[in-house]
Amino acid sequence: MRTLLALALLTCTTFAHAFESVPKPEYRTRRAALADKMKGGVAIFFAAEEPILDFMPYRQDEDFYYLTGWNEPGAALVVIASSPAVAATDITPARAMRPYREILFLPARQLRTEKYTGVKMDAATPGVTTATGVDEVHAMAEMPAILSAISPTHRLGSVWTEPDSKQTKALLDFFAASIGLGTTPPTQDVTDLTTELRAIKSPAEVALLRKASDASIAAQLAEMKAVRPGATEGHVAGVIIGKLMDEGCERVSYAPIVGSGKNATTLHYSSNAATMKSGDLVVIDAAGEYSMYASDITRTLPVNGRFTARQREIYDLVLGAQRAAAAAFVAGKSKINDPNHKEPDSLDTVAFNYINEHGKDLHGESLGKYMIHGIGHLVGIDVHDPWIYSRPLEKGMVFTIEPGIYLPEENIGVRIEDVVYVDDQGKLDDLIAKLPHTAAEIEAAMKH
Known part of the structure; x- marks a missing residue:
């Protein structure tokens, strides 16, 4: 017995x-x-x-x-x-x-x-x-x-x-x-x-982070099919949560952010209550947690499936800043954030300088001041894993690269966020590589 x-x-x-x-x-x-x-x-x-x-x-x-x-x-x-x-x-x-x-x-x-x-x-x-x-x-x-x-x-x-x-x-x-x-x-x-x-992830941890990211990619792809004029932000959040559960996640990594129109310019918008309108953008920051390990993804979509010329201009600027930061990364030397944008080894400074040099607001001023948050954070058992951000990033770390520009005057908010792993060669491995990145890829993924 x-x-x-x-x-x-x-x-x-x-x-x-x-x-x-x-x-x-x-x-x-x-x-x-x-x-x-x-x-x-x-x-x-x-x-x-x-x-x-x-x-x-x-x-x-x-x-x-x-x-x-x-x-x-x-x-x-x-x-x-x-x-x-x-x-x-x-x-x-x-x-x-x-x-x-x-x-x-x-x-x-x-x-x-x-x-x-x-x-x-x-x-x-x-x-x-x-x-x-x-x-x-x-x-x-x-x-x-x-x-x-x-x-x-x-x-x-x-x-x-x-x-x-x-x-x-x-x-x-x-x-x-x-x-x-x-x-x-x-x-x-x-x-x-x-x-x-x-801070230093083992191969077994990286495997779980990949599964969290793969599940989150599937949820983001499902949400791209759900975004359309007349749909509510809450409906899209529900599609995301349902798909994450289908993919084996035990919970969301954080409450999904689905902000359309003016809401896209609020960094941590949380109501998810508005109805999406044709001609607006929607910023969707949503990911899941798989066996206690989190992912963190943001994509920006045109509600009607097509970017306007100005929306695409800002989108391409943010994507360019993300790619510039990734290209500048050197293991053991690069840091993530520098709120003053002065430290040359900071990925934050690289993204800020790119945005400042390549874009203007409606008044002809540089857009750097509209990048209102740091470019990233470590990811692991916490979606914001702890780290001493004055220290450089090392091999084995997993972190986000997430530049953003928020222009309330133009009803435009754009953020693009990927999770990257520093492999044993010191190179960045984008765990979100399978998700659309360019404006053309986003539009293609949204076709019903």
């Missing part, structure tokens, strides 16, 4: 969380790499809390998922870096070598709640260590005692936590009281370490 129950638990869990994943050993490699950066410290992570029932689907905390691949709420991860032995002195006792440890803490099962949310695993579930891929799995209730057991002979060393985590603060307050410390141990921001780790 126990064997059958264990099989049922594992089977239900598999069906409930049928994400594709990087290989489990890769998660352990990430945890070990984090430990190397901590220089003898301890890192503490908590999973995202369960949302209010029936109102929002669950999504795991990004760093927690990056380090574990675990997609259930209520868990915690502790990574303990190895530290060398220390000889006794007149002031301090000897300290034995502390080995590397990684511990996943799982909450007790709530059988009543599972009737609504599905079966979960806990530390007592047979095969849980293999299922999670973490060296040690314990009940959440054991977490304070395990930390206290480390402390008397070793102390915790530097403690790395996610900033402003109420759960971590409560845990460390309890820990300090339980071993008689006068104050809660000071902490360091662990995202300073995980940001660097997450």
